Amino acid sequence: MKEAPLKVAVVFEIFLPVVNGIVTSGVNLAENLRALGQEVIFLVPDTGEFREPSLGGVPVYRIPSLPSRSYPGMRYVLPWNRAVGEILTRERVQVLHITGPWFLTMAAVRAARNRGIPVVHTFHTMVHEADYLLYMVRFRRLVPLVRRLGWRFYGWYIARCAAHTAPSALACRVLARQFPHSRPRQISNGVEGALFRREVPSREEVRRRYPWFGEQTVLFVGRLGREKSLEVLIRAAGVLRGRPGLEGFRLVLVGQGPEGEGCRDLVKALGLEGVVHLPGYLPHGELLSSGLLHRARVFATASTTENQPMTVIEAICCGVPVVVPDVAGIRELVEENGLRVAPGDPRALAGALEALCTDQDLHSRASRAALAMARRFDGAAVARQMLELYRQVLRTERGASLAPERPGRYTSRYDGKNDGKNGQRRDDEDTDRSCNF
Structure with a gap:
């Protein structure tokens, strides 16, 4: 029997007119999910620049925000923003997909959990790398401390998600090492092949x-x-x-x-x-x-x-x-x-x-x-993998059995021993392509 279409909300912490890999891959995923008969909405911080009500047929909900100096393009959103929950309810969202840890995502995760909506997380950015952390602190010697605090901050999100994905084997290993119960799955970023075969x-x-x-x-x-x-x-x-x-x-x-x-x-x-x-x-x-x-x-x-x-x-x-x-x-x-x-x-x-x-x-x-x-990297194949994960999460008692046993008490195992020089990744982190932990 054909399964009913799902409605998925994808959360972006940075959005157009800024273009980065997360935006590109997220938009591609949404387009291919729609081609598979699913419904998608975007939740994005309102920068005052992108004013279109939709993108490629996907409704875009802009949440009031303030500039942030933590990283270029990042914005502050009140973590208890009520509008986010109202949107999830009105749109009858069934799965929330988050793409990075910041305050709009925090508001969306809070609202989703209050409504029994399972959350799927994709680990896109190697936020523990020194070059990223130096946007937040200007002194390199503070990086180890900020990294430890950052992983604890990230743990709040990890604890509240039903499933985790990452596009590379390395990212899967990093996530599994820091949060052993996260069991990330490797699902590649996708692209629209026809765009690259054009004349x-x-x-x-x-x-x-x-x-x-x-x-x-x-x-x-x-x-x-x-x-x-x-x-x-x-x-x-x-x-x-x-x-x-x-x-x-x-x-x-x-x-x-x-x-x-x-x-x-x-x-x-x-x-x-x-x-x-x-x-x-x-x-x-x-x-x-x-x-x-x-x-x-x-x-x-x-x-x-x-x-x-x-x-x-x-x-x-x-x-x-x-x-x-x-x-x-x-x-x-x-x-x-x-x-x-x-x-x-x-x-x-x-x-x-x-x-x-x-x-x-x-x-x-x-x-x-x-x-x-x-x-x-075929976008349609990637969307099918993600759709199956969404359905699996919903089938498993709304994701409860895939989540950590004690939400809210999820901490990182970071001990600093896995860092390379100056916080750079070590080559021996890429010894195994398997990441279905």
Whole structure:
């Protein structure tokens, strides 16, 4: 017998016009759930900028909020906001899906539990990493203390969820280590494959629109923040400047953020104005239709704080070889479709970029492997996995048997022993792909 459609509320702590991996993957999930006949609503903080009543057919409920300095784009919402509960009741929401721990999420979780609505949590951001915590505290020596407090704060949410997911094996292990009863399941971020198979401008057309675009363009797309290690990318470009066979080499950093001015200053200081370009932010649709991503020679990131970055997945879906640091989490996305390099090493990164820019056989093999890998991230398949989890939670006495035995007394097992240098993840965290704890 066909099961009745569900109504799911997805909570975002950051929303449009800010675009990040959580927003992109969450919107894709909602679109594919709707294609499967389900109903979805969004709960988002009201920034005064996004005013549309819906997005792609999904109603958007904006909750009054105030600016927060804790992290760019984050907002304060009263944790006891009554409007959230009224929306859940009026919309007859059956499952609440949260995407990050902050105060709108706290209000939504409180309201859901008061109404017997089970909560599903996705662990998207490696919030324990030093580069993220330094947005909250300015002194690195305070990071261990803030990390311990942060895990305890996160534990409040973990204790009140019926099920947990994470897009990468690493994130599953991190969550299970801190909260042993959470039993996270790996469900990948999804993308809409058709968006990447569309006809795009030729390389010549891209060059006419963007004169700095060349045959050997290396692209980065993302927030220009300290956690992205952009200095490593820029210094790698400096290593490659003027090398024989790399006359067409360009590094293009698409995005905006607090480190944008610092990046421009570094480019100028190194004399790389003709090699490194920062065109600013491009809306997602414009980025995909422009041909910049599809026609890039390589997609590269130096970030060591990633979980399962959507920008890397999108490059893979375009058949673009990728270069990433060889650290737990992001290395799960690179097999034969690119190269992994020592983290924080501009010369190692430069060597990998040079290889993919000059070795056509290597580039062709990596491109074919990327297109083959793209099938793993099919948004419809991801939505089916998530829908089955929602139904499982509802079947299991509204999620009660999947929740921790003593809600409200859920604490982290963090002891500091699993940290790498300066709070960076250790490579040995990625020894096992299994994460169904």
